[in-house]
Structures are given as C-alpha cells and as structure tokens.
Amino acid sequence: MVIVACGVGITYQFTQYFPGENVFVSAAGRWITSDCVFTLCTNVYSTVMIAYRVWKANKAIRRFGGSSLMEVLAIFVESAALYTSWTIFFFASYQSQSNLQFTAVDCWPAMSGIAFMLINVRVGLGWAQRAQDPSTVHSGIGPRTGGGGHGEHSYSMRPLAVNITRVVDQEDDFSPHQKKMGPGVSGEADSV
Template sequence: MGLSLDLAAVISTTLEGIFYGFSVFMFGVTLYILKQNSRRLDRRVNYRMVAVSYALLACSTAHMIIDIIRTSNGLVFKRDTFPGGPVAFFSQPSETTFIAKNIVYLFQTLLGDGVLIYRCYVVWQSWLIVAFPIVMWFWIGIVSAIAIHASATVPAGAGTVFLTSVGQWITAFYASTLATNFLVSMLLAYKIWVTNRRVAHMSEGSLFPVVRVIADAGLLYSAALTAALACFVQKSNGQYIILDIVTPIISITFYMVIIRVGLAATSRSTDHAASTLEFSSQHHARSHSNNTGPRVVTVGDLESQALPMSRLQVHITKMRETDRATIEGEGENDTSSETDRKLSGFEGRGRKGI
C-alpha cells in the first residue's frame, strides 16, 4: 500500500518544521559570523550576503506558514466540505495553497542557484565559465513558471500532478536544477583545488577545507533533488515530503558554506595570532635577560617561527649602554669597543633578504 496524501502532508509538514527550526538557528549563526569577519578584517559587513540570508529566511518562513495553513485546511477546516475529502484536497494541483507554496519554492530555488553561480564567477573571474550555468538558471525559471501555470489551470478532479501535463514540466524542473547545482559545485571545487595546488608551496594554509565545504553543501542539495526526482519519476507521494524539506535545505546549504568557511578562517587567524604573540613574548624576555650588553636577534630565531611569508627582511639594530666614565673615555680614545666592532660586522652581513 502506497503512502496516502493526507499522511504525506502530516509527515512533510513535521519534517519541514524540524529543518526550518535548524535553518533559523543557522541563520543567526550566519549573521554572527558575517559580523565577526567584518571586525576581524576591519571592513564593512557584506550586506549582499546579509540580504540573501534574510531573503532565504523569508522564503523558508513563508513556505512553512503556507504548509501549516494547507495541512490545517485539508485535515480540519475543509475535511468535510471539500469534494472527495482530505485525499482529494491534497491531490488537487490547482489548489491555492499548492500554487502558493510552489511559487515560494521557485523564488528560493532561483535565489539559491543564483548565489551559487555568483560564487562560481567570483572564483573563476570569467563570464565564459558561468555562461552555461546562467542559461540553465533562466531555463529553470521558465520551466518552473510553465509548471506553475499548468498546475493552476488543471480542472478540479482531473487528477494528480502525475496524471496531468504538469508532470513533464516538474520533471524538467528537477532535472535542470539538479544538473545546474552539480555542475557549478564541481566548477567551484575544481578551481579552488587547482589554486590550492599552485600556492601550496607559498602558503602555510590549505584551501582543501573550503573544497570540502562546497562539496558537502552541493552533495546535500543534490541528494535532496535526486530523491525528489526519483520519487516523481516513480509516481510516489514521497515526492511531496521531499519537496517540503528541500525549501529549508536550500537555506541550510547557503548558511553552511558561510559558517564553516568563517569558522575555519577565524581558527586560522587565532592560531596565527597566538603564534605571533608567543614569539613576541619570547623575544621580549630574551631581550631583557641581559641588560649589560647588546642583544642581537639572529636568523635562527626567526627560522624557528612559522611565519607566513616567502621573503623576510632582517634588520639588526645596534644597542649600547654607556655611563659617564665611558663618555669621558671616548673623549680620550675615539676607538670603538670590541663588542661594537663585532656587532658592526654582523650588522653588515645581517641586512640581507632571506
């Protein structure tokens, strides 16, 4: 026995509520990360990412509210008045709440895919690379608009989305957005991986964690779309469940990239700051351990530190303590002390680029 539509509505709304709550939590963390990064890098908050975050939250919230209203109408308010009962209510493609939730899903899909394509352009810096994904993005909008219009014009009692002309457009929509998401995610991961290999010998950090973040987000979204497409092709009512949880998943994948990359960057920054502070403390302690003679910072002291630079300029400063006797002695003898001569000799050799 297959999954009934009224039971599918209950399960889908429940699961969507769980994913929605998690997405709201990640939304708050995302705003915090964006604010902290702006402080750490001493620049303005990335208001474009903030705006996208709010837009995705608005879409998820609107979709959640519509599903609550739809479930309440089908199971409570219109249970006895809608022709055919709850099953007929949830199977009607032209029902108002079904059209409304699909419009919200369309907007959120275009927003999420658009941000992914934009990230790809930022990484590649080439319109040629993102030309095909942009064409696919427009195609997704056209196909989904046709599917929504076809759903709205289905006569009452004509059948479900599987038995009408709506099905072919929904299949095309799922396939198109899945292909676009997979292609752009692979382009992003490949470019970052290649860049990391080129600069690996010049940098102490690795970009491989960023590749993993993008791959994980792409795989999560692709898995949800693949499940929805498979259920729809098999004419399973499980596709209604997948459809409802995909909406918060789109937001989650967007937040996940910002959060994980931001936390990784903060961790690297903290580690580097701690290393720098430790080196400064050690150098300060060594410089004050002997107040009667000059302190020379040797090249070995610097080589023991993991400094993130390919070229280091070393400058040696000459330090000398004098007293009244020394000053009077210098008036009689204009020659430098042996220590000064040694220091002068090292200073001449020390001003080299390493």
C-alpha cells in the same frame, strides 16, 4: 535560463490544473521532470566548476607557502552534496509516483536554506581554518624564514585592537541668564 522557463511552465500548468487530476501524468508532470533534471545538472555543473577553481587556487597558494584551502573545499562540497541529494530524493519519489514527493517538494526550500547556511555556520565557527601548529607561528612583521614549509613570502597575522571613544554634548533649553517663570512664561532672572 532553462530552469526559469521550466518554472514558468510549471506555474502555468498548475493554473490549468483541475482538482482530482493526477499530478504525475498531467502536462505539469513533464515540466516538473524537466525542472528537476535541469536543477540537478546545474547543481553538479556549478559544484564541479567552483570546486575546480578552489582546487586550482589552492594549488597556486601552496606554491607560495599559503595555507590549504582543502577544508574550505570540503565544506562547500558537503553542502552542495546535501542539496543535490535532496533533489535526487525528490526526483526519485516523483518518478516512482509516491506521495512522499509532496513532503520532499515542501521541504525543498528549507533544505536549500540549511545547505547554504551550513557554509556560513562552519566558517563562522572557524571550522574552515584550523589553528596553526605552534612551531610555525612567527612573531614580527618580516617574512618567515624556514620552518613549517610555508615559504619565505608568508606573513603572520598580528592582533588588532580597536578603541572607540564616544563624546556626548548635551545642550539645555535654557541659557544661564534665563529662568522659567511659569507655564509658558519666561523672563530675565531677577538679581537682588
């Protein structure tokens, strides 16, 4: 909520901005600094809390023989670190009153999009789930017994096939007893 207030404050202050005014010492500068600090706090807090929940779930899953979520956690933390490092880069360039901050702020939406899409791309490519060790692969429906330390409550995934059939019914404009006589004229078929 505070980030929204800072965004509104920045927007309002830029409506009061005059050409030639220094963006680093204007009233908007205080709003920009506040917004950046709260963005950093939100990033770090959210990343730590989500990472803790994934780690806690991983710990619970491993007790029952499920696969590890540590690679998923690493992917999430790497993407969050990319976005947070860009925020720190902007904040440092702004506080040093460098014009590089204009490039940093203009590229910020692209960097957030890249950071968030990296999660989707890596999961889509299967980097979040490595292939199982052949010694732990189990064929069948029942629970696994022994082997691989996966516990006896794990079930293997079986291939799934989907067959799609498409039926197309086509209706003609003419019944079998009608014959087209000419443009716009139709009548009964003549029998000889």
